[in-house]
Amino acid sequence: MIELVDIREWREHDVVDQDGKKIGTLESVYVDTATDDPAFATVTVGLPTRHRLVFVPLDGAQAGPGYVRVAFPKAAVKDAPSIDTDGVLPAEDEPAVFAHYQLPYAPGAGGERRLARR
Template identity: 60%
Template sequence: MYVDTTTDRPAMATVGCGLPTRYRLLFVPVADAVVGPGYVKVPCPKSLVREAPSVGTDDVLPAGQEPEIFRYCGLVYQPGMSGERQVARR
């Protein structure tokens, strides 16, 4: 889960995708998501999720990739006044 650093509210989540040898984490926005026991459903078409920017399972979102992910998800990217990151991993 990634939260907005200004509000500490959930902004994005990562979902696992791929084969065991090429497994990766894809970013999806969590606005209007439905949360249940053991699952989170996001209102995005599967095709949009499959083409989303990704990171490896042991990687962290690079700061330089944040604007691209926000653009892809249709969100406005607004770093902090001093260039702080907009999202943080929780």
């Protein structure tokens, strides 16, 4: 597990897939609200004039010199749910992010959000 203190230092560093192919640049980290552990990262992808942020799970991620390697192929990450570079993830869109990676989703006991940006 990557510690939140460490992963924050990797903002604006490359995010690569399991084969070392560059996906984009790490923009921010979303934590699981139940545990406060890093759960997802947003990665800046797209053309210079049309950037967007895609979500990728941090489970199984590894940090290296100048990059974070995620455990998912580039194609899967690029097809993941996205938001605008200045946008926020609406609570009602959280299940789609988890579903894209075939991960179980359950909101908090009181119906609260599962992810929070740090």
